[in-house]
Amino acid sequence: MEADLIRELSLILAGTPSTGVLAGIGDDAALLSAPKARNILVTTDSQRENVHFRWDWTDPVSVGYRLVAVNVSDIASKGGTPWTGVIAVGLPPDYDPEVLRGVYRGIAEACREYGCSLVGGDLSRDPGRWNFVMTLLGTAPEGVFPSRSGLSEGDALYLLGRPGRARAGFLSLARGVTSEALEPARRAFRRPRALLSEGQALARRPEVVATIDSSDGLERSLSELSLASRKSVRVESLPVTEEVRNWSALLGEDPETLVWTGGEDYDILLGVRKEGEESFLHWVRTELLKGSPEKIHYVGRAVKAGKPAVRFSDGSLKKIKGRGFDHTVS
Incomplete structure (x- = not known):
């Protein structure tokens, strides 16, 4: 019944x-x-x-x-x-x-x-x-809500978390790659963690002007911030860790693609004012993430542009819709 x-x-x-x-x-x-x-x-x-x-x-x-x-x-x-x-x-x-x-x-x-x-x-x-x-x-x-639309020209973009883990876990399961070395990745896919205390602390920092969780992938998240803020994003660095490089080798994947397009990591992508950026990073590394497995990764800058776009520092253009996960595309 x-x-x-x-x-x-x-x-x-x-x-x-x-x-x-x-x-x-x-x-x-x-x-x-x-x-x-x-x-x-x-x-x-x-x-x-x-x-x-x-x-x-x-x-x-x-x-x-x-x-x-x-x-x-x-x-x-x-x-x-x-x-x-x-x-x-x-x-x-x-x-x-x-x-x-x-x-x-x-x-x-x-x-x-x-x-x-x-x-x-x-x-x-x-x-x-x-x-x-x-x-x-x-x-x-009241007064605490870092939206997606807060980027200004010159603001830095950082990713807090461990990107590529869930995508590696997903590919391990989808392809039947049973290597024990990939078990942390499979665990990250099956049971993701939310960065609750980190997100609460970040939102209260005056240097943090925009945030989005990276559930649909880094490229898609950057595109969403770019569109909402009406600024272009210049990507200068991809947060590829040694761990992800090792997993990519086992999976036969390009590690940068794994980080760029993979989703379901539930990291936090954030915009940081250029004024106060150094003191903010010092606080993150010495206080917020002290003793934590999470890392802060520099990704790039918000720049002025006629039409919002996500570009790499070499000038190559990425489609604004991104290549992260999209439920409307089969």
Whole structure:
């Protein structure tokens, strides 16, 4: 029975944070108490079978964890704090309730890790395959919102994170390359992390003028910043690490292409004012990332141009639409 299943899923979610939740799962609508002196952030993202995941590549707990993490990443890139959300689930005709329970165990794990709750959702039959859609609310202090449109001429572009890892993991699974050396890459693909504390700290720095999470790839993210800010971007350096070079050799891939076009790393691409850039980098390296595996990578500069474009320092032009992941292209 649907009601019995919902009660089971509610028990799995027991113990997740519930700040500001006056009434949650079990009523027609949730009742929330908005935090004072904070704005509300809203994002939505999904995990769909054979689009975002395949059951022969992953497990239900990881799918649930991934669903929450990718939504939290959007909140993190804007300097926010994840709060609460709802999830709509499409059940295939032959669905296994134990798979759904596993997905919700992953959802509960990620909610506890990132400090958010689930207050409702929807279960419905789907004529196709499994699909999960989450809408997540977050909060941010008034006046804190580094949009995509804040770049000015001369501002620097940096990427905070470890690009290319998830793409290497995806290719390892897609091609059946089982080398143990690629296990960290496969893990990065299956269970991405959101840069929550890093995003919150970055958004409060006066030098940070624009941010975007890199879920659709570095090129696509640069293109989005370029368009929103009406500035061109001159790419001067690609953040290729020794780790990615080694993985690329195992996969027979060009490491720069892996970093440039690969997505689902959930790093943060940010614009930094040229005034104060050195002190900002000192803070990042000595405080923000102290003891962290994450790195800060210089990518290039925003430059004046008649039409927004992404160019390399040698003058070669990249299509403004980018070559990152696009759900409208099959």
